[in-house]
Amino acid sequence: MREGQSKVIHRADYQPPAFWIDTVELVFDLDPAKTRVLNRMRLRRNPDVVPQALRLDGEELNLARVLVGGQGTSFKMEEGQLVLENLPDGNEPFELEIFTTCAPAKNTKLMGLYVSNDSFFTQCEAEGFRRITYFLDRPDVMASYTVTLRADRQRYPVLLSNGNLVDQGELEDGRHFAKWVDPFRKPSYLFALVAGQLVCREQRIASRNGKDHLLQVYVRPGDLDKTEHAMNSLMASVAWDEARFGLPLDLERFMIVATSDFNMGAMENKGLNV
Known part of the structure; x- marks a missing residue:
């Protein structure tokens, strides 16, 4: 070879x-x-x-x-x-x-x-x-x-x-x-x-079973004002999974890291999307 x-x-x-x-x-x-x-x-x-x-x-x-x-x-x-x-x-x-x-x-x-x-x-x-x-x-x-x-x-x-x-x-x-x-x-x-060196936008949500979860979108300093759409999309996705499939978040938090340094475009790791 x-x-x-x-x-x-x-x-x-x-x-x-x-x-x-x-x-x-x-x-x-x-x-x-x-x-x-x-x-x-x-x-x-x-x-x-x-x-x-x-x-x-x-x-x-x-x-x-x-x-x-x-x-x-x-x-x-x-x-x-x-x-x-x-x-x-x-x-x-x-x-x-x-x-x-x-x-x-x-x-x-x-x-x-x-x-x-x-x-x-x-x-x-x-x-x-x-x-x-x-x-x-x-x-x-x-x-x-x-x-x-x-x-x-x-x-x-x-x-x-x-x-x-x-x-x-x-x-x-x-x-x-x-x-x-x-x-x-x-x-x-x-x-x-x-x-x-990252900063994040946070949002707490409650699933239908009454459990609280923390959603976080991490970015480089100076990019925090660009994270509102990402957070709204994440909240909508989590709500849809629970409503459509009965699948609430299984972890206490879900995180997204958005940075120009990542090489793959997107990687859907468990609980930590990059």
Whole structure:
């Protein structure tokens, strides 16, 4: 295959994954030159598949450490994948921790985690998540996510990810953190992260079941007066989903980030459209 040539994947070649990922806990120490990522996953073998090695996708990552059940383990790199063979037998879940670093400022492919105009963005559809951490980066592997973002407060005062904001606060050396929890399973291509200098228009709404929800439209400073139509459209869409399909918002908030720095035009990530 020539360099740069796309690999053709046929539907007839589909094979179910050998492992399922139930939960994912990601911790990001955001820095344009060197972002540290801790990926703590809870996995289990797929009982419908013959036992085999775990093969995780990854691209342009610097691997620092791999732990299984809190202990170091052997691994190898094979055809761009992280291969783990010495894993627990049976169908009981086990914990896998992967420590990596990446360089978002040098990510000129603009897939995965990248920096544009001193802000962090992600683009994970279709196979960008593997540029953030080693993972089963395929749409039939769905997990719930807990994400903690850490960064310099002055440069990156807004830290966003999918789900509900459950904690935030100050750290040492002028840094701060935000912790997001999305309890609903999603594929890796719907993961999102945004960090930077942003302002937002907010609107609280109530669903028919009486729950309150927060709608937010984030933009660059100076563009706030351009967000009224976006907010009205979002409110109308949320109301229509509930009236037409009986589907209220499942998260406590829904966010839109609108900026000229994003590379895909639009990406409908879970709870955080960019």
